[in-house]
Amino acid sequence: MSLKFNTIDDFQLNNKTVLVRVDINSPVDPNTGIILDDTRMRLHAETISELADKGAKTVILAHQSRPGKKDFTTLEQHAHALSKILGRPVIYVEDIFGCAAREKIARLEPGDILLLENVRFYSEEVLKREPHLQAETHMVKKLSSVADYFINDAFATAHRSQPSLVGFSFVLPSGAGRVMEKELKTLYGAVENVQRPCVYVLGGVKVDDSIMVMENVLENGSADLILTTGLVANIFLLASKAKIGKCNAEFIDNKGYSDFIKVAERLIKKFRDKIIIPVDVAVSKDDKRLDVPINKIPDLPIFDIGTETIKLYAQKIRKAKTIFANGPAGVFENPEFSVGTDDILNAIASSEGFSIIGGGHLAAAAVQMGFEGEMDHISSGGGASISLLGGEELPVVKVLEEVADKK
Incomplete structure (x- = not known):
């Protein structure tokens, strides 16, 4: 474009x-x-x-x-x-x-x-x-x-x-x-000149945004791998028939995201080799971190991806030539559960690939954890950047282009 x-x-x-x-x-x-x-x-x-x-x-x-x-x-x-x-x-x-x-x-x-x-x-x-x-x-x-x-x-x-x-x-x-x-120049330039392999790390609690992006980049072939974290990962765990505990399933329902489980099932069926879901998670037990495999998740709130998942994701990220990341891996504001977000950002920072961090909470975490200077681009806008990556037309950009000859 x-x-x-x-x-x-x-x-x-x-x-x-x-x-x-x-x-x-x-x-x-x-x-x-x-x-x-x-x-x-x-x-x-x-x-x-x-x-x-x-x-x-x-x-x-x-x-x-x-x-x-x-x-x-x-x-x-x-x-x-x-x-x-x-x-x-x-x-x-x-x-x-x-x-x-x-x-x-x-x-x-x-x-x-x-x-x-x-x-x-x-x-x-x-x-x-x-x-x-x-x-x-x-x-x-x-x-x-x-x-x-x-x-x-x-x-x-x-x-x-x-x-x-x-x-x-x-x-x-x-x-x-x-x-x-x-x-605009950075994001559109990166989207149009993707270097392979291209890895998307999608997490946070805005499931609709992340799945919109996921569908677009998988369908158009621009993504080689999608690493799921946060609430996005929990939905894909449910879609893959994992038992994530009643409290976590209810949280997804209360957020109004239950319909996305069917979408996740369809995406897994069509792009099974490209969508990576956690192999373990960290739950909160008595306000402390407890890492458990996905086949043994108790009825306790999931607050982060697990340590084995962190290792797996870090390996994938370090091999990538292009990395787009949006949304934290867990409740990063709590030191007990900031490990996933911290280590993923560290892997992105140490990767030789071109890296773009979406705005919002993940951008704040990158700055808070001292990775600001290690990323190629930290976007100022989470909603705008994720919409752009998801293939949506941005009204402001469309208008600016329509009136470009008016001086």
Whole structure:
């Protein structure tokens, strides 16, 4: 696939008002409300700084969490954090597109940076619509009237069609920011130029995402092996007729993933030699780790893959030329059950193959465990990267390509 979209390099931005959509959605302490990690803000700092250095009047659109969640809050604290990271003032306005926001934008000077309020405070932002319909929302109409360009740097949400992500591209000259540009070129490049053998390590608790990817890469022949971990592995164990204990089966059912057992059965039947499932697991007994073979799993929660499985998977990974990994192997936040995730990341880091780590929890684990510099690419977006690998068309990318000639 040949990607064609504008970037910051395609526009003359001096003294122009530029709307830039970023994803600085950050972990927040539910008790204190304090931001716990500023990784995403640091990622977008390059794009924001470059815009300011080019003399743009930079207006940032971003979100934090979603309605109903404890960390759904204003972006005032994000403005302070961004200011420290950028080493320059970031103005914050408690408004999205109303008079207060538009008046602030009108008073900006070249090089100024303004952060608008959480776009998900606006009800139309969370409505699912076709991209061209998002251009008709109040947010897009009001803000595009006071802006010259739109730069989309929010790769982590590129799989969503929302006003702040796709609407502006229909009414303003638009391009990709540096995070978006790097992610798309790296991921599409890796997918199109797969070196063999290619190994996918799919785990975590988002079973639907992982199985979507698994189906796609097995059907199109781009994967040589799939190593299953996490809840994905438990579903494939059930599909292979292993008895995983009542509590684990109920957990899968409660998560709404029971239907995927049939899908797993079909995939095992068709691609038996390519799908590897654990030979042992680690259960939690009295809050301690207990490794057991899959034919002797007690009715205790499975929190990790077992030590024999870890050895087997590490061998497969170290022989790979291309490695895509998404989702932790177990409850890695608990030191007792971080072994699988830790050792798999260590195997990927020590492999000579080209490695891509999906965003989300596995990316956080890679950074937490000190493997960040050993991976070829750690994606900023779990949902977006997994959608791309699963063969889905990303709405943001499609729109950026459709409007590429608009300058």
